Each structure stands twice: as C-alpha cells, then as structure tokens.
Amino acid sequence: MRTTAGHVDKEAVFALLPHWLRRHLADLSRQMGGELYLAGGVVRDLLRGSVPQDIDLAVDSGARIWAGKLAVLTGGTYVALGRDEDAARVVSRKRIVDFASFRQGARTIAEELVRRDLTVNAMAIRLDPLLRLPEADGPSEVPLLDPTGGRDDLEQGLIRVASRESFTSDPLRLLRVFRFAATLGFAVEAGTLELIRRQRALLALSAPERVAHELDLIMATDNSHAVFVQMADIGLLWEILPELKAGIGMEQPRSHHLDVWQHNLETLRWMEQILQAPEQWLAEGGERLMTYLRSPQQCRRLRWAALLHDLGKPATHAVRADKGDRITFYNHDRVGAELFREVALRLRWSGEDRERVAHLIEGHMHPFHLANVARDGKLTLRASIRMVRKAGTDLPGLFLLALADSLAGQGEERIEGMEAELAGLYRRLEQVRVEHVEPVQTAPPLLTGRDLIEGLGLRPGPMFKRILGAVEEARMEGRLTDTDEALQLAREMAAGPLARAAQDRGKS
Structure with missing residues (x-):
C-alpha cells in the first residue's frame, strides 16, 4: 500500500456541488x-482539473435509502443501479448523483478504496463535515484520502491496480486497465501488466456484452492502436479475439511489408491518423464527409473495420504454384465479413453495429478494384453508379478504410501514388452520386410494384426487386426517362422468367 498525503482545493469541491445540492446533502x-x-472517478477528475460528468458519493451502508431521500428532497428521478449492489442514482436539475455503499464487506473508507480497481480511482474526500460549514468558513483545502498512492500515479500518468486481488474480484478490470490507459492517455505500470499476463484467462468469466462495452470505449479513443498492441503483447487480446492471432507470421504479397496481423494493426494506426484530419486525405469530401464522421459511433466503427478488415485472410490463404508461388487471399473480404459477424454475435454487439462494420469489411477491396479499372481508362458510368449504390451512406467510410489499408502496405511492389488515385476516384464517385444517383433516388419512381402487378400481370417475388433496381439504375445512366420506357425494360426482363414458367407448366 502506497499511501500519499495531500489536499484538494475546497473551491473546486464547492464548484462541483451547486448550492441547492449542498443544502439537501447537508x-x-x-x-x-x-x-x-x-x-x-469524480475525485480523479477534480485533481486533473477537468469537470466530472457525474457526482459519485460513497456511504458505509444504505446507499439506496440515501438516494431515495435525496430524490424526494430535490424532486429528482430515482434509479436503482445493479442487481447485487447497494447503489442508486438520482437525476435532478440536469445533475447525476450516484450513491454506493462500501463494497465487499469494507468497514472503513480506506478498506473500501483499496477494494477498487485502480489507484487513480481509489481516492476520496470526506464531505459531511464540509457541508455543515458556511462556504466562506473553514480551511481553503480539504484532506484527500489516498490509501493506494493514486495521486502520485495520476501525476506520473500511470495506471496501476489498487491491489493484487483486483482482477480476481472482478475480471472485467483486466480490460478496464486498458480502457483508462486509452481514455486518459496514461501508461500501464509494469507490475500491473505482468499481473494481467498471468491472470488473463479470468476474462472468460466476464459477460460478453461487458467485454464489448470496454473494447468500444477503447476503440472510441485516439489511443486504440497503442492499447491493442499492449493487449496483444501480453496475450489478453487473444482471449477476446483469437481469430486475429492466426495472422501472426502469415506472409503477404510483395505489395505488403508486414504479416497479416501487423498489417491489421498498422491499418488501425493509420485510421487513427486519418480521422484526426480526414479533409487532408479526401479534400473533396466537404460537408458530407464531415457529417459522416460527426457521429462518434461511426468513427468507432471505422477503427474496428481497420483492425478487422483482413480477418478473412488466414482462412483464404493460398500459394499458387501455377503463378510462380504467388500468395493469394481470394474472397478474403467476403469471408472476413462473415467471420466478423460471428465475432460480433459472440460479443453480443447490436445488430446495427454488426452490419455496419461487416459492410465496411466486405466492401473494403471495392475502391481498389475500381481504381485498377480507372487506371486503365475503362471506368464506366454504370460501374461508378453501381459502386455508389452498393456503398450507400458508407461511401466516405469505404474510401477512408481503403486509404488506411493502402498506407499500411509499404511493400516493394505497391502501386506508387495509390492514395492520390483513391482520392481522385472518390471525387469522381461523389460527382456521380450528386449528378446521377441522388436526383433519381429523391425523385418519384418511374415504376412501382403495383405497376408490375397491374401493368404486366406479375406476381410479387424476388424478381420485383431485380426489375425495380434495374429500372432505377438505367434511369441513373440516362438510358430511360419515362414510365413507358421503364415498363418496356421491365417487360423484357420478365419475359425470360415468364417464358420458362410457361414451359415448365406445359411439361407438368
């Protein structure tokens, strides 16, 4: 135990607690x-000079009773927290106040703090004597209770476990160490890393959704790459994502300089850099690009897609003897998307997050394929329209992912100027979207399902989607402009299936 003496500015404490709340708490x-x-965490944030989001209060017992009474006094909303904890929340006047009783049988605040996860989260300030004093009275500083040396670690930028029993008490703390390292930009203390390495298998005892939540908090920061490197180095990452381990040592074509695993990591590193100044990479992205990235969830998904974009490579790895022992990963994008869906289900991701990231992984090679065609001067309007339609709202994301992927591959045979080609192609597709795709998508359709039923006598089925999609695409290309032309195209498309159906009926 590394007790540190110290004090906290009383004015900072009073600034956190508005007068009405101090009065009711007194x-x-x-x-x-x-x-x-x-x-x-509230004390940690006060010491760092940041404004805490919530007010966390600890009492020896009866936390839910305290919270219930405060809700009545303030007219606030009471919310019980956890099933097995004596903890509750009060929301009043846009303030969140959390109460928790001493945990795990602790009899004193010092015992309670030692039972917390990290030293920087194991500090406290006693409030009840302070609340009874007029604001102008008393000393200008209040004592800091710091039984594990959290203030020193805070000043040194270190993440350290509060006790050797931290992870056995709650295995999710194995990940919380890295979450706080990422969010605070701190280093993990060597002894804590070694303890995680030895006890990493405990993480399997944590609920998958809790694991996923901690990982998402890490991936939402600009320090995710460094943290994932550390988690891999001590083996913790393989307890969560063993699929990535298969890429270690797997050689790639000469356009790459790293194995599959290191390339995935490097793509995540580049994605972090790109997201810090995306307009420098896709200069023509404009407001649409910034709107796309305005959502923190979307930036998090892009980082996940960067780390996992080549998840399918180990399963599709082959060496082609007929092509001079060339290494190939055919269909790794499609296979990787399916593998990712299995991972997301295992971690109980939301359906939206699962499908949005899978869409990025499945489409991450499309910009490269189209760039190859454009380089040869063979890019057609039809191919451009199909790319824009297939990518949908993720068109900016697919090109950001392609840029990160390209920058992460610095082998001898890489195509020089690939990033400039991708940026130029994105500019071209954005023009196609604005001039050809969006006007059709926002206009009334030339043809509907009812037209197919009433005008052509068709019965609803999968063919409807193909016909209506083909009509929309032809309209975007300018090959048809009115309903009569649309019906003619639909009639031609339906003729083949209808003739086959009639022939089948004649044979029966």
Missing part, C-alpha cells in the same frame, strides 16, 4: 448520520 447527512464521501 440535511440528508444530519438525518442519516454516518460518513459521506466524494469517491472514485
């Missing part, structure tokens, strides 16, 4: 008796 403290503490 009344509640007199009613309930016992000790009341600011504890955990």
Whole structure:
C-alpha cells in the first residue's frame, strides 16, 4: 500500500456541488448520520482539473435509502443501479448523483478504496463535515484520502491496480486497465501488466456484452492502436479475439511489408491518423464527409473495420504454384465479413453495429478494384453508379478504410501514388452520386410494384426487386426517362422468367 498525503482545493469541491445540492446533502447527512464521501472517478477528475460528468458519493451502508431521500428532497428521478449492489442514482436539475455503499464487506473508507480497481480511482474526500460549514468558513483545502498512492500515479500518468486481488474480484478490470490507459492517455505500470499476463484467462468469466462495452470505449479513443498492441503483447487480446492471432507470421504479397496481423494493426494506426484530419486525405469530401464522421459511433466503427478488415485472410490463404508461388487471399473480404459477424454475435454487439462494420469489411477491396479499372481508362458510368449504390451512406467510410489499408502496405511492389488515385476516384464517385444517383433516388419512381402487378400481370417475388433496381439504375445512366420506357425494360426482363414458367407448366 502506497499511501500519499495531500489536499484538494475546497473551491473546486464547492464548484462541483451547486448550492441547492449542498443544502439537501447537508440535511440528508444530519438525518442519516454516518460518513459521506466524494469517491472514485469524480475525485480523479477534480485533481486533473477537468469537470466530472457525474457526482459519485460513497456511504458505509444504505446507499439506496440515501438516494431515495435525496430524490424526494430535490424532486429528482430515482434509479436503482445493479442487481447485487447497494447503489442508486438520482437525476435532478440536469445533475447525476450516484450513491454506493462500501463494497465487499469494507468497514472503513480506506478498506473500501483499496477494494477498487485502480489507484487513480481509489481516492476520496470526506464531505459531511464540509457541508455543515458556511462556504466562506473553514480551511481553503480539504484532506484527500489516498490509501493506494493514486495521486502520485495520476501525476506520473500511470495506471496501476489498487491491489493484487483486483482482477480476481472482478475480471472485467483486466480490460478496464486498458480502457483508462486509452481514455486518459496514461501508461500501464509494469507490475500491473505482468499481473494481467498471468491472470488473463479470468476474462472468460466476464459477460460478453461487458467485454464489448470496454473494447468500444477503447476503440472510441485516439489511443486504440497503442492499447491493442499492449493487449496483444501480453496475450489478453487473444482471449477476446483469437481469430486475429492466426495472422501472426502469415506472409503477404510483395505489395505488403508486414504479416497479416501487423498489417491489421498498422491499418488501425493509420485510421487513427486519418480521422484526426480526414479533409487532408479526401479534400473533396466537404460537408458530407464531415457529417459522416460527426457521429462518434461511426468513427468507432471505422477503427474496428481497420483492425478487422483482413480477418478473412488466414482462412483464404493460398500459394499458387501455377503463378510462380504467388500468395493469394481470394474472397478474403467476403469471408472476413462473415467471420466478423460471428465475432460480433459472440460479443453480443447490436445488430446495427454488426452490419455496419461487416459492410465496411466486405466492401473494403471495392475502391481498389475500381481504381485498377480507372487506371486503365475503362471506368464506366454504370460501374461508378453501381459502386455508389452498393456503398450507400458508407461511401466516405469505404474510401477512408481503403486509404488506411493502402498506407499500411509499404511493400516493394505497391502501386506508387495509390492514395492520390483513391482520392481522385472518390471525387469522381461523389460527382456521380450528386449528378446521377441522388436526383433519381429523391425523385418519384418511374415504376412501382403495383405497376408490375397491374401493368404486366406479375406476381410479387424476388424478381420485383431485380426489375425495380434495374429500372432505377438505367434511369441513373440516362438510358430511360419515362414510365413507358421503364415498363418496356421491365417487360423484357420478365419475359425470360415468364417464358420458362410457361414451359415448365406445359411439361407438368
């Protein structure tokens, strides 16, 4: 135990607690008796000079009673937290106040703090004496309770476990270490890393959705690459994503300089850099690009797609003797998307997140294929329209992913200027989208399912989607402009299936 003496500025504490809340907490403290503490992340944030999002309070017992009474006093909303914890939340006047009783049988605040996850989250300030004083009275500083040396670690930028029993108490803390390292930009202390390495198998005891939540919080930061490197180095990552381990040491074609695993990591590193200044890479992206990236969820999905974009390569790896022992990964994009869906189901991702990332993985080679065609001067309007339609709202994301993928491959046989080609192709496709695709998608359709039923006597089925899609595409290309032309195309498309059906009926 590394106890550190220290104090906290009283004005910072009062600034956190508005006058109405201090008054009600003082009344509640007199009613309930016992000790009341600011504890955990709220103290960490105060010491860092940042504004805490929530107010975390600790009491020796009866946290839900405290919360219930505060909700009545303030007219706020009461929410019980957790099934097995004595904890509750009060939401009042846009403030969130969380109460929690001492955990795991702790009898004192010092014992309770030592049972927390990390030293930087194991500090407290006693509030009840402070609340009874007029704001102008008393000392300018209040004592900091710091039984594990969290303030020193905070000043040194270190993440350290509060005790050797931290991970056995809650295995999810194995990941929380890296989440706080990522969000705070801190380094993980060597002894903590070694303890994680030895106890990493405990993570299997944590609920998959809790694991996924911690991973998402890591992936939402600009430090995800460094953290995933560390998690891999000590073996923790393979407890969660063993599919990635298959890429270690797997050689790639000469356009790459890294094995499959290191290339995945490098793509994530480049994605982090690109997302910091995306307009420098896709200068023509404009407002649409920035709107696409305005969602934190979308940036998180792009980072996931970068790390997992080549998930299908180990399963599709082959060496072609008939092509001079050339290494190939045919259909790795499609296979990778299916493997990713299995991973996402295992981690209980939401359906939207699962399909959006799968869409990016499945389409990540399309910009390269189209760039090859454009380089030969053979890119048609039809191919451009099909790419825009297939990519949908993820067109900017697919090109950002392609840029990161390209930058991560620096082998001898890489195509020079590939990033410039991708940026030029994106500009061209955006022009196609604006001039050809969007006007048709926002206009009334030339043909509907009812037209196919009433005008051509067709019965609803999978063919409807193919016909209506072909009509829309032909309209985007300018090959038809009115309903009569659309019906003629539909009639021609339906003739083949209808003739075969009639022939089949004649044989029966």
